[in-house]
Amino acid sequence: MKFTAEQIAGILEGVVEGNPQVEVSKLSKIEEGEEGALTFLANPKYTHYIYSTKASIAIVNNTFIPEQDISCTLIKVDDAYKAFSKLLEYYNQVKLNKSGIEQPSYISDNVKQGDNIYIGAFTYIGNNVTLGNNVKIFPSSYIGDNVTIGDDTVVFSGAKVYSESIIGKNCVINSGAIIGADGFGFAPDENGEYSKVPQIGNVILEDFVDIGAATTIDRATLGSTIIRRGVKLDNQIQIAHNVEIGKNTVIAAQTGVAGSTKIGENCQIGGQVGIVGHITIGNNVKIQAQSGIGRNVKDNEVLQGSPALSYGDFNKSYVYFKNLPKIVKTVNDLEKNNNGNN
Numbered sequence: 001m002k003f004t005a006e007q008i009a010g011i012l013e014g015v016v017e018g019n020p021q022v023e024v025s026k027l028s029k030i031e032e033g034e035e036g037a038l039t040f041l042a043n044p045k046y047t048h049y050i051y052s053t054k055a056s057i058a059i060v061n062n063t064f065i066p067e068q069d070i071s072c073t074l075i076k077v078d079d080a081y082k083a084f085s086k087l088l089e090y091y092n093q094v095k096l097n098k099s100g101i102e103q104p105s106y107i108s109d110n111v112k113q114g115d116n117i118y119i120g121a122f123t124y125i126g127n128n129v130t131l132g133n134n135v136k137i138f139p140s141s142y143i144g145d146n147v148t149i150g151d152d153t154v155v156f157s158g159a160k161v162y163s164e165s166i167i168g169k170n171c172v173i174n175s176g177a178i179i180g181a182d183g184f185g186f187a188p189d190e191n192g193e194y195s196k197v198p199q200i201g202n203v204i205l206e207d208f209v210d211i212g213a214a215t216t217i218d219r220a221t222l223g224s225t226i227i228r229r230g231v232k233l234d235n236q237i238q239i240a241h242n243v244e245i246g247k248n249t250v251i252a253a254q255t256g257v258a259g260s261t262k263i264g265e266n267c268q269i270g271g272q273v274g275i276v277g278h279i280t281i282g283n284n285v286k287i288q289a290q291s292g293i294g295r296n297v298k299d300n301e302v303l304q305g306s307p308a309l310s311y312g313d314f315n316k317s318y319v320y321f322k323n324l325p326k327i328v329k330t331v332n333d334l335e336k337n338n339n340g341n342n
C-alpha cells in the first residue's frame with residue numbers, strides 16, 4: 001500500500017516541504033532510510049542523518065531548519081515523535097483491517113457474531129461464544145465454549161482462549177498466549193501422591209488489556225482470575241489462579257505471580273520478578289527486575305533484590321557488599337596488629 005506525502009500530511013495535520021506527490025510504501029529508521037521509505041527525526045543526536053538519508057519522506061518538528069541541502073521531502077509537525085507514533089497506529093489499523101471468515105475453520109452453530117468480524121483459517125470457535133463488533137481472530141486460534149470477546153479485540157495466530165473466559169473490548173492477545181488453562185491445584189494424600197483439584201472458575205480480562213506472546217493466565221479454582229482495565233503484560237509471563245491485577249499495571253517479561261495474590265493499580269513490575277502467593281501488593285508500587293517478593297507490599301514502595309528490600313536500602317547495602325573483601329582485609333589486619341601488640 002502506497003501513500004503520498006500529501007496524504008500523510010493530511011493524517012498528521014502537517015505541512016509538506018518538497019514534493020507532495022512523492023510516494024512511500026514502508027517505514028524505516030532515519031539512518032537506514034531508502035527510496036520509498038518514510039522516516040522521522042525527533043532526537044537531535046540523529047540530525048546529521050537527515051542530510052544523508054535515502055528515505056523519500058521524513059517527518060520533522062516545525063522548529064527544524066535545515067543547514068544543508070536535503071534530498072527527501074519533509075512533513076513538518078508540532079511533535080515528530082508523537083506524529084510518527086500516530087502514523088504507526090494508523091498503519092497497524094490498516095494492516096489488521098481484515099474481515100470475513102476463512103476456510104477451513106470451525107464455528108459452532110450457536111455462536112453470536114457482531115459486525116465486521118474476521119476469523120482466520122484453521123480456527124475453532126466453540127459453543128455459545130459471543131463475538132463483538134470488529135473482533136479479529138487470526139488463523140490457528142482456539143476459542144472455547146461460552147467465551148465472550150468484546151468489540152475491537154484482536155486475537156493473534158495460535159492463541160488459546162479456554163472455556164468460560166470473558167475478554168473485554170479493545171484487548172490484544174498475542175500469539176501463543178493461553179487464557180484460562182487450569183490453575184496449578186493439587187492435593188497430597190497420605191501416600192504423598194497428588195490428586196488434581198478441579199479448577200472451575202474462569203478468567204476475566206477487562207477492557208484495553210494487552211497480553212504478550214506465550215503469556216499464560218490460569219483460570220481460578222473458584223471465582224475469577226481478574227486482569228483489570230488497561231493492564232499490559234509482556235511476553236512469557238505466568239499469572240496463576242485467582243490472581244487479581246489492578247488497572248493500568250504493567251509487568252515485564254518472564255515474571256511469575258503465584259496464586260491468589262492481589263496486585264494494585266498503576267504498578268510497574270520488571271522482568272524475571274517472582275511473587276509468592278496469597279499476598280497483597282499496593283498501588284503505585286515499583287519492583288526492579290529479578291526481585292523476589294515474599295511479603296505484603298504497601299502503596300508507593302520501590303523494591304529491589306531477593307528477598308526484596310526497599311530500593312534505597314538495597315543500593316546502600318550493595319555498596320557494602322561490593323567492598324566486602326576490603327572490609328574483611330581491614331578487619332583481619334586489625335586483628336593481626338592487635339595480636340602483635342599483645
